[in-house]
Structures are given as C-alpha cells and as structure tokens.
Amino acid sequence: MAIVTGKSQRWRIVATHAGLCLLVAVTLFPLLAVISISLRPGNFSTGSLIPSEISLEHWKLALGFSYSAADGTLVTPPFPVLLWLWNSIKIASVSALLIVAISTTAAYAFARMKFAHKNTILNSMLLLQMFPVAVALVAIFAIFEGLGSYIPWLGIETHAGLIIAYLGGVAMHIWTIKGYFETIPTEIEECAKVDGATHWQAFQYVLLPMSVPILMVVFVLAFIGTIIEYPVASVLLREEPNLTLAVGLQVLPV
C-alpha cells in the first residue's frame, strides 16, 4: 500500500522499536533467568543475568548423573527427572495417537454421514468439554479405583489408566478435523465408491491421505495438551517413579 507518509513517521518507528524491545526484554526475562540460574554454581537465585562462572552441576543432576562437589563429596541426583520426562512423553504420545484415531473417525461421521440428532450430539459434546476437570476429580478418582479392582492395569497409579482418562477430551479435536474434512470435496470419495470402494476404504485410502496435515496438527495439539496436564495426573499418579514431569516438578522444592 503506497501511502504518502508524514515527517513524524521516522520518530514513530524508532519509538515503536524501543517499545517493542522493552516488551521483548520483559517477556524473555523469566526464560533467560531460568537458563542463567541453571548454569550458576550453588543454590543462589540472585546474581547477575550473565553468570560470572558457569557450572553444569544442576544439569548433571537433572540428567541423572552424579557429580563431585568442591569439598569432595559425591552429590547424587535427588529426583528421577529423566524418568519423569520419559513417562510424560510415553503417556502423551500414546494418548495423542489414540485421540487422533478416535476423533478422526468421529469427525468423519459428523462431516459425511447423516444420522439423527447430529447437531445436538456435537453441541452437547462441546458443552460437556467445558466442564472443568478439576472439580470432577473426586468422581474420576472413584471411577479408576473401581476400575482398578477388576482390571488392575487400568487402576490408580497406572499409566494405562491415565491414558484412558485422557481419551474423554476429544470434542475440540473432532470439531477441528470435521472443519477440515468439510473443505475436501465429497465428489472424490464418491468417485472411489463408484469404483467399488466400501465406506471404510473410501475413508482409509482417499480421505485420510488427503488430511495428513490436519491430523499432524491435532496430534501435536493433543500431545501438548496431555504433556502439560496437571490435575488429573496429580490425582491418579502419586508414587515417585510413576509421576509425569508436570506433577514431578511440583514436588521439587522451589
């Protein structure tokens, strides 16, 4: 857009740059402070932002190595941080995969098929998803305690149980995938059906390969959503080796 600019333009740009730089500094300060504190020797959080002396002792502890302190004593890692990270990644990957599988098929039904009360079901799923999980923790705990007494590998303190608990949160993902499916012309699948494909084959070999981008997006969203989830994980997992990173980090003394 070619617009004649006034004389004040240059000063306004300089002022904006200054303002933005200040804001970026404020925004990044907490993140830089963490890195700086992690590299400082000892347990002091005050000091200059650029550490005068770099020490990897905290990183060694976090990554599960022992190190020998200045006075010669051996310091062993107090918490299994890497194990927690592995737990988190494992739980998040498996539940994100399952969430993608479940919500893709459901979104296909919502986007392509005709059945009674379609809009009612979709809207009530979206409404239900609004219910804050933190207040239903008593009920969730009771469900998994009951479930665990019959199927021990799905009970409390199990990762399978936590993964199952996360499978309820699919409404938003169904909504996202459904929107994408609706942008793909139905005619392509109809062609496949004319050529003799069944419903499932049209879905599997025609629609799915065309929706890989949105499936990736939903996988990433579901992965992030589960890896940062705190309330349910804190109720269902309590033993130290079982924790996810989100729960485990809160145990660390701050």
Place this chain on the structure above:
Amino acid sequence: MNTTSWAKWPIVAALVLALLWLVFGVYAAGQPLWAVAGLTFGGLALYVYASARTLAWRYLFPGVAGMLVFVAFPLLYTMQIGFTNYSASNLLGVERARAYLLDQAIADEDQALTFTLHAEGAALRLVLTPPDGGAGFISPPLPLGPAVAKGASLIRMQAVPADKRVQAAPLSLREVLNHREALMELKLDLPDGRRLSYAGVREFGTIEPLWLANPDGSLTQQATGSTYRPNQETGFFENPQGERIQPGFKVGVGWANYSRMLFDADVRGPFVSIFVWTVVFAGLTVLFSTALGMTLAVVLNWEALRFRTLYRTLLFLPYAVPGFISILVFKGLFNQNFGEINAILNAVFGIRPAWFADPTLAKAMLLIVNTWLGYPYIMVLCTGLIKAIPADLYEASAIAGAKPLTNFFKITVPLIARPLTPLLISAFAFNFNNFVLISLLTDGRPDYLNTKLPAGTTDILVSYTYRIAFTDAGTNFGLAAAISTLIFFMVALMSMANLKLAKINEEKRA
C-alpha cells in the same frame, strides 16, 4: 456379500457370551451398578458393530463413549454427590458403617494369657501360659509370615499340661516383634470355647465387642446399654438423647449443601468474596491480555516496521513454554527474599514487596503472570483477523487524513470485535476455571483468618472447591460437589452464549 460374513454371527454370539460371563462375574462380586454399566456399554458396542443399520455410529462410538464415561459420567456423579453428605466423617454406606462399628472390640485385661513362640523347623508353635503357670495351650505348627497375614485364620489350640512343653527355647522379644503383623491377624479358639486375639507384645486375651447388633438395625453399646439408631436424616447412629457416634454414613441431604452455600454465614462469607474475585480475575486477565495482544498485533502489522517476524516469534515464546514450567519459574522470580524481581526493585526503588504474603500484591502477581501467559494467544488471533480486513479501508482513511489512533478505533476494532467475541468468552471461561495457575502459584494463599472452612484470598471457585474436597481440614465432598455443579452451570451458560454468537457470526458472513 464378502467372504467373512459367514463367520460374523458365530463371532458375535461368542462375544455376547463373553460379555455376559464378565458382567455376571462383576455382579456376583457384589457390584450391581458396575455390572449394569458394563452390560450397557458392552451391549451398545456389540450392537453398533454387529448391526448393519448403525454405520455412522461405528465411526462415532469410541469418541462418544469416551466422552460419556470420562466427562459426562463424572459430571452426573458429581451432581449426585452434591445432594449427599459425602465427606471424611460420612464416607461409608450405612451397612459398611455398621460393620465397622461391630468390628470394634476391647481386650479384656484380666483374662490375658502370656504367649511364647517356639521354632519347629521352618514353622512356629505358639504356646499360651496362664498367669498361674498351670496347664497351657499349644497351637499346631504355623507358617507365620506375610503369607498367613492375608487370610486371617482361626487356630484351634490344644490343652497341654505344664510339664509337656515344646523342647525348643522361646523366641526373643525382637524375633516375636518381627511376626507382629501375622500375630495380629490370628484368632485362637481354646477348647473351653473362649476366643483370644493378640492383646500386646507378650499376651493374647479375650476380646469383647463394643457394640451389639439388634434385629431392627440399631446398635446397642455394651458398656452403657444405650441404643443408637441409624438416623437417615443426619447420617449418624444416634441415641435418644441425640448423641452421635463416628463414623457416620452417606445419606441424601437434598438441597442442604446449596442452602449452606447461600445462607450459612460461615460458608457464605468467603464464598461471595471468592466468587467476586473469580469474576474479577477472569475479567481483568482477558482485558489485560486482549489490550496487550491486540496492540501488539496492530503494531506488528505496520508495514513500515522492520524485523516484524523476529518480534512476533520472540513475543510468541511464552505460549510455547508449558504453563507448569513458567508458573514455577515465576514462583521463584517473585520470591520475597531471593527472587530476581525483588532484587531489581530493591536496586532501583529500594523496596522488597511481599508478593506472597499480602493479599493485594498476590492478586496483582497472579494478574501479571496470567497476562504474560495469555497475551500471545490473543496476539496470534488478532493478527489473523487483522489480515482479513481489506486494505482499501485504510487507504481511504489515509486519503481522509486519519491518524493511526483513529484507524485503530474506527476501523480495526469494530471489524475484529465481532469474530473475536466468542474467543474472548471462551478465554474468560478458561480463566474462570484456571485451576493450574492458582494452585501452582499461590495455592489460594494468603488465607482468610476467621473462616471455619479453609479459604484463601486468591482462591478462585475451582481451587476453593478443590480445597474443600481434598485438603485435610475440609474433605467435604458433598459441599465441594455442590459448588462444582454451580460452576458447571455458569460455564455452560457462557458456552451457550458463545455458540449462539458464533452462529450469528456465521450467518452474517453467509
């Protein structure tokens, strides 16, 4: 017809049988509710995948079932708990509370017999000696260990004259203590009909039950002879004088939890101020992050500005860091004595505010942190919406000689307000229930000093509910569930308004 169709019905029949067998097993274990739930879901799944008329539901079933079991059912269960007195003191059903009371017993000190343990191969023999040193009793060889502790066992003792004792020397006290857990599970039947249990590190004694069951369901206290009847109104066993015994049991109390919330001064005081703070917190968070995010989106859309992509990436970073990490970081940064923020404030202004101890400062801190966490999301949303505004509008305003502020308030804001509103309402609803931020940063503290139930000045409704339900001072699940139900209806209202607005937007666009 494909080749697999002949196998379909036998497989379905086998699955039906398997389901029935499982459900019957659960029912036989005394859990009719779980059996009904299992039967309903298993039956529905079989019907959906076996019937030819339910094609759409084959795709829908897993998602809908997941929602029903892990979202809808906990919700209904929570609502139901809201109408009961479920709490730490009223945890069990009436039958199990009665069984618990009937199990209570007191040892009779006068009838105690000292015992010794004697090794016999891998097993142990238990020998009882009366205080007068006369004829004692001896048990068969017992494999005492963790294994026997499981199935509490009745042991038949045999009379044995004083001179015919076992040969092996008795175990030392320390070795006896190692078997304490197993010994506590034993019940010894003497030939004369007395039944003894563990009564101390050296003794077994007769035990008298504290309570006697009456045919009408009431309990009689052995010591005083007074009768306690289960009161289905209050959920306690009560005697005619109205004295209650612990534990109580779970009963429906109707709307009592809700009326407590509204009319009981002890609960209502903190409840009202927490409710107000919840609304203020969610509202101000949305206001601040929108103001900051929208301004940034507009500024970063200014073509004369260089390095816009770099700024956008750097400013988006808070959104990329998981909340549980950045909240922890802020908790450290705001620390009164060691935090970086107070270090800077001290160097520049010479002050060290107590961010976590002062209610107003704690609230300010929550708003600062939440704005930091929230503005990137609004910024990204607004950037997308601003891109959709036709450029000729700005050209026209430039010809008319409008200044940037006029452009912002007369063109940008009116055009993005409508599509932004539903998103802002969901941001409000999200922050209305932002449990993670409150519980990880302040945990609701500093607390109000003069309340019966623990309540914090920075608590929002969800974290207050969590406290009532799970902290040791409260564990009042009933009241917590009632507040949860209330929260759900508020959130549902907001969401419905949201859906309506989104629909109006779509119609306007079409």
